[in-house]
Amino acid sequence: MSDTIAFPYPDYLLGEHQFRGDDVRAFFAPGGLFAEGPIPAKEIYDELNASFNGRGGSRIELIREAYDSVTFAAAYGAYISASTKPDDVVILVGHSIGGEKALLASKATLSAEIDLLATIDPVSRITTGFRKPLQDVSVPESVGYFFNRWQQNYPWPVDYGSDGRIAVQDTASTFDDQLKQNDIRNAAGGTKKRGCTAPDYLKGFCKAFSGTTTTTRTDHGKLSHDDWIEQQLRNIIGEKLEARPTIETNYGRSVTEDDAADQVFRWDVRNHVFSWGEQDTPSSVELQVYREGERIPELSGEVSPSGSVDFNQYGLGEYVFSITAHAFNSVTIKQKVIVQDDDSSGPTITLTGPASRRIADSAPLTFRWDATDESSVREVSITATGRHGERLSPGTWASGGAPVSGSFSFDAQPPGNYVLSRSAVDDDRDWDGSGSIDDSSVTSSRSTSFTIYDDDTAKPTIAFFTSDGSPLLDDSHTESHGIANSVSWSVTDDSGIASVDATIYQDDVVIRSVQVGANDRISLDEFGPGDFRVELRAVDADSDGWVGDASERISSVRLTVTNAAPDVFAGGMYLIDEGDLLNLKAVGDDVDPGDADSLRFDWDLGGDGRFDDAQGARPVITWNDLVAHEIDDNGDFVIRVRATDRLGASSTSQATLTVLNSAPALVSIDATPVADENDTVTATGIYEDESPADTHVVTVFWGDGQKSA
CATH class of the missing domain: 2.60.40.10 (Immunoglobulins)
Structure with a gap:
């Protein structure tokens, strides 16, 4: 069927429909938050008709009631009791809130025995979408078979992560069949993919596959039309309505689905064939073969009612053979065969090297390995992993090609954490398989972790x-x-x-x-x-x-x-008469060793700021030199000296020069020697004065007590 045999979508209400014989009454409890309104489910009706081949008679009953589960259940239970005969096969199914209604309706039936009560992800309408309240409701002992499937995927029901199991009042009277199913499955029980929705992305359920993003996760709504749940219900209903086919295997007895845990062990040296025989006449038979959970396509598919497959070439592992006989009651049986290796011990790898797992970088850092096995060693793989997870020296470490004995040095590696991993494959060749599977796939793997530390981390x-x-x-x-x-x-x-x-x-x-x-x-x-x-x-x-x-x-x-500037003293005060020599005497010193003896003294006599008028600590300056520097009259004058050391540092000092006025000197006089009274007498004379700046008054004394200026 393309949709669920008995589980409408939320708010679905089923109308009258023919269903396989007058002795079967199937009741479908409406799901969803509300039960009002006609919502057709024609595809379910048509599929039921086709599946049951129109073998006519009974009806699927419809009751439209208030959405309240308790009110609905009471009325529905009474209706079931009143509308069924003692010999009827009564089936009651509900999804979501319909599951609660079906459960409560089973408790409300007064006289009818419920052959099958099926709830699909039931939730409580009383608490608006929580399943937990249903754990306080037990399945009555009037139910012969209780089928319950639930999922725990976001976002619905509200408490989707809780356990969906419902208590069974009497397990001796009621067969308890309750399982969690979080994946979408096909009619054979295998998982199916679908496109992702927003909740799938939100919870990280999606995986990229062939350019699309898919998931196998089911949800509250999708569980209501799951092919695997539908097939299981068909099989259960089939047990109530007709006999199930039987399949014989070459392991000596009939194997049913309940025997899936039953397993047969075989050594790898034997030839491995699985055969079967169908005693009924199914419409078709399908075989699925799995090794370690992976389907083997070339052994799987539609097969004849009787036949066999050779699985010897696929090697060791756990095989599951699933055979489905398709009829009204499609029956699936499983057989598990475990093929074991008669030589399962792996090679021994001995590693020698530094004994400590904390090794100074100055110590020898070479490890040696030796691989041995009773069947001999066919292949050794050595991997050295660096401190950042990188593989070291790929040119030296050839995966699958390293010698049985060898060594590797970590001397060139800086301090850090390292891992030396080694594995070996033995040469056990009891049989050769195809592809990458063969008998010599026994691998022994070991890892050694160690730390190299720097024994001198101190800086100079x-x-x-x-x-x-x-x-x-x-x-x-x-x-x-x-x-x-x-x-x-x-x-x-x-x-x-x-x-x-x-x-x-x-x-x-x-x-x-x-x-x-x-x-x-x-x-x-x-x-x-x-x-x-x-x-x-x-x-x-x-x-x-x-x-x-x-x-x-x-x-x-x-x-x-x-370089300190020298100390200097210009001497003085100095006192001279006009025309005298000036003996200067400067004194200098320097705190820097060796500088005092090499001081240079330069004088500024004229006050022009240039120390170029005289040099030396004790120069003698003539009056003419003084006059040349405008010291040409009596008075007070400032003279300065500058002392400079050998590196050019200098300082200055000044002193006062006082020049005293000198009287002029009469050098010669000449006058008319004889003159008459009232004659003019001419007198001439020569005088000298050291100061060119002086002015003079000449007074002539005539000898008679008179004078003239």
Whole structure:
């Protein structure tokens, strides 16, 4: 049938329909939340007619009642009791809420015996979609066969994850047949695929297959027209209505579906044939053969009522033979045959190497393996997995092709977690199969996990020192350029030092990069004053075979080399007369060792800011030189001196020069020697004055007490 024999979709109500003989009464409880309204199920009616070949008579009864399950059940139960005869075969079926109605109706029947009560994923209308309340309702002892199937897939019923089992009041009177079914199945019991819906995607039930996304999961609605449930009900109804066919196998007796757990063991050295014989006349016979749950297509399909199949070439494993005789009551029987290997012990693989599972990287890291087997070893597979899950050295590790004995070294691998896996296949050849299946498929597999750790993770230690051997502990050390300026260091490590590189910065500019020793020094004298930074990059000599084993440290220290300006005193105060020599005397000193003896003194006499008028600590300045620098008259004048050290640092000092006025000197005088009274007398004279800036008044004393200016 294409739809369920007895389970309408939600809200389906079935009308009158002919059903196989006057002695059979089948009642279908409506499902869904509501029971009102005519909803046709013509496809079910037509299929029932075709299936039962119009053997006429009885009717499928319809009752339209209120949606309340209890009210419906009471009325329906009374109707069943009133409308059936003692010899009738009474079948009561319901899906969803119809299942609750059918269950309650079975309890409400007063005199009728219910031959088959079938509930498909029953839920309670009382609690609007929960199945749990039904667990408080028991199947009455008036029911001969109780068939219950439920599923636990999202989203319905509300408590879809709960157990759908319903208590049976008396298992001695009622055959209890209750199973969970979460997959869609065909009439032979195999799973079927369907397209995915939103709930399937939401719960992750979907799988990609041949470009489409499918699932085998059933749900509340789909369970109502499941081919496998329909077939089981047909078979059960068939047992009530007519005899079931019998199939004989070559294992000596009739095997029924209930014997599926019965199994026969055979060694692989025997020839394996399964045969059967159908004693009735079915319309067709279908054989399905499975090995380890996988269907064997070439052995499966429609077969004759009697025959056999040879399954020797498929090797070891669990075989299930399922034969279905198709008639009104399609009967499926199963037989399980387990073919075992008479040599099931796998090869022994011995691994030798480091005893500890925590190994220093400096230790030997070579593992050796040996594989042995009584049947000899045909194949060995060795796989080394790195710390990130990667396969190591694929050119060396040939899967399925490694020698029976061999070794592998992890010396070049860095610290981390590693796995060495090995497996072997024996050469047991009692028989050869086809394809990839044969008798020599016994595999022994082992894995060894271990950790390689670095036994020297410490970086080199770097200590800096000044020129006098004092530790340079911070960046605040300052020293004069007048001493030997240098930075020395000591670099140490337990594994030794492989290299040390030094970079020198002056005022944050690289002035030199050079490879140096672990205990060495660099002189800074040639670079003069400045803010120096000496940076060392030291790499230790830890080299245990893997790239990156060596550790490095970069450390730096700052040293400021200073040049202090000298102290200078210009002397004075100085006092001279106009025309005198000026003896200057400057005194200078410098805190930087060696700078005091090399000070240079430059003088500014004229006040023009340029110290180029005289040089030296004690220069002698002539009056003419002073006049040339505008010191040409009596008065007070400021003179300055500048002291400069050898590196150009300088400071200045000033002093006061007082020049006293000098009287002019009369050099000569000449006058008319003899003159008459009232004659003009001419007198001329020459005088000198050291100051060109002075003005003069000449007074002539005539000797008679008179004078003229």
